[in-house]
Amino acid sequence: MEMVTSITGSQLSVSGCVRVMEYLTIHSFSVLFPQRPCLRREGWRRPPPATTTKDDHLRKPSKRYSPKRYNLKPVDRAALADYDARVADVEASLSRAFRMLQVQIEAVDRKIDGQVGTARVELAALLEEKRLELEGHLKRLDARTDELDDALAGLKRMEFLRKDEFEKFWNEVKETLGSGSGTEVDLDQIRALAREIAMREIEKHAADGIGRVDYAVASAGGKVVRHSEAYDSGKRGGFLSTILGGDSANPQQKMLQPSFGEPGQCFPLQGSSGFVEIKLRKGIIPDAITLEHVSKDVAYDMSTAPKDCRVSGWYQGTPNEAHSGHAASAKMPVLTEFTYDLDKKNIQTFDVTAPDVGIINMVRLDFTSNHGSSALTCIYRIRVHGHEPVSPGITISQS
Structure with missing residues (x-):
C-alpha cells in the first residue's frame, strides 16, 4: 500500500500503471483472503426428507436448521470490519491509479496530436517545396523543348x-572506286x-540557278498568254516602266525571264490572288514546277510573295491540230498544289503529284493568297520542267 501512495503522477507511465494495477490486484486478494475464517459445519448430515401436509404452512418455522442444530460458529465482526477497511483502501488506491493512468494517457494523446500536427505541417511544406521544384523543372524542360524546336527549324532551313x-x-x-584492288576507301x-x-x-x-531545263523560259519561246489584272495597270504608267526596266511592250514576259535576284525585277498582279497562263515552247511531259521570288536577305518587303498555289496543265489542241495550227477546246487537270515557304530558299521546286500526266503545252498558275499584302502580289519567275516525249502526240493530258 505504501508503494502505491508513494508514486506520483510525473513518475507514472503507461507501462508503470499496468504494473501498479497488477500489483494492487494481487495485493488486494492477499489482504482480503489470507486465511479467511468461514462457517465450518461440524458433524453435519443431510436431514431426512420432511413429510409435509396441507397444514404445514400454518405451523411455526421449524428449528431444524438453526445454528445450534448444526453447531455453526458465530462470525467475527471485528475481522469483517477490518476486511471492509482494507477493501476500501484498495478501492481508493485503484481509483487513484486509474486517475493517474487517465492523466498519463491524456498527456500521451496530446503529445501524439502535437507530433502529428507538426508532421502534417512539415509534410505540407515538403510537398510545396517539391511542387515548386517540379514546376521549375517543367519550365526548364519547356524552354529546352522550344530550343530544340528552333534548332530543328534551323536544321531544316540549312x-x-x-x-x-x-x-x-x-x-x-x-x-569510281570499284576498280580498286581493295574494299577499303x-x-x-x-x-x-x-x-x-x-x-x-x-x-x-x-x-x-537550279540546273534543270526550263520549257517556259521566254528566250526559248515560252510566252505568257493571259494573266489576272496587273497592279495599277493603266493608272500609273510610270510604275510598270520603272520596275520593268523600261520594257513596256511585253511586261508580263518578266515572269519567264531570269531576275538575277534583283528586287523589283518582277511582274506585279493586283490583289492577293490571281493567275498566270503560260504557253510552253513545245509539248512536254511535266515533272516539276519552280516558283522564284527575291531572296529575303535583299528584299524590301516579303509580304508580296505568293503563298498557296495550284498549277494546272493541258494540251491546247490535238497533236495533228497543233501541227496544222488548228486550236481545240482545252481541259485543265491539276498537276500539283503547294505553298511557297519564306523560310526556305527563294527558288523552290515542287514535283508534279498528279498520276499519269500526259503531254502538255499550256500551264496555269493560280495563287489564292500571298504572305500579307492586300495590294499586290509579285511574280518573279515561273519555270516548268519535264522531258520531251519520244513520239509526240501519243498521249494527251486530259482531265
Whole structure:
C-alpha cells in the first residue's frame, strides 16, 4: 500500500500503471483472503426428507436448521470490519491509479496530436517545396523543348543533302572506286571525288540557278498568254516602266525571264490572288514546277510573295491540230498544289503529284493568297520542267 501512495503522477507511465494495477490486484486478494475464517459445519448430515401436509404452512418455522442444530460458529465482526477497511483502501488506491493512468494517457494523446500536427505541417511544406521544384523543372524542360524546336527549324532551313542525293553520291563513290584492288576507301579519294561532284553541281547550277531545263523560259519561246489584272495597270504608267526596266511592250514576259535576284525585277498582279497562263515552247511531259521570288536577305518587303498555289496543265489542241495550227477546246487537270515557304530558299521546286500526266503545252498558275499584302502580289519567275516525249502526240493530258 505504501508503494502505491508513494508514486506520483510525473513518475507514472503507461507501462508503470499496468504494473501498479497488477500489483494492487494481487495485493488486494492477499489482504482480503489470507486465511479467511468461514462457517465450518461440524458433524453435519443431510436431514431426512420432511413429510409435509396441507397444514404445514400454518405451523411455526421449524428449528431444524438453526445454528445450534448444526453447531455453526458465530462470525467475527471485528475481522469483517477490518476486511471492509482494507477493501476500501484498495478501492481508493485503484481509483487513484486509474486517475493517474487517465492523466498519463491524456498527456500521451496530446503529445501524439502535437507530433502529428507538426508532421502534417512539415509534410505540407515538403510537398510545396517539391511542387515548386517540379514546376521549375517543367519550365526548364519547356524552354529546352522550344530550343530544340528552333534548332530543328534551323536544321531544316540549312537544307542538308536528302537521302536520295546522299545515295546518289555514295553510288558514285562506289562506282569510281570499284576498280580498286581493295574494299577499303581512302579518305583522300573521297575528298577528291566530293570536290569533283561539287564542281559539277556548281557549274550546272551556275547555268540557270537550279540546273534543270526550263520549257517556259521566254528566250526559248515560252510566252505568257493571259494573266489576272496587273497592279495599277493603266493608272500609273510610270510604275510598270520603272520596275520593268523600261520594257513596256511585253511586261508580263518578266515572269519567264531570269531576275538575277534583283528586287523589283518582277511582274506585279493586283490583289492577293490571281493567275498566270503560260504557253510552253513545245509539248512536254511535266515533272516539276519552280516558283522564284527575291531572296529575303535583299528584299524590301516579303509580304508580296505568293503563298498557296495550284498549277494546272493541258494540251491546247490535238497533236495533228497543233501541227496544222488548228486550236481545240482545252481541259485543265491539276498537276500539283503547294505553298511557297519564306523560310526556305527563294527558288523552290515542287514535283508534279498528279498520276499519269500526259503531254502538255499550256500551264496555269493560280495563287489564292500571298504572305500579307492586300495590294499586290509579285511574280518573279515561273519555270516548268519535264522531258520531251519520244513520239509526240501519243498521249494527251486530259482531265
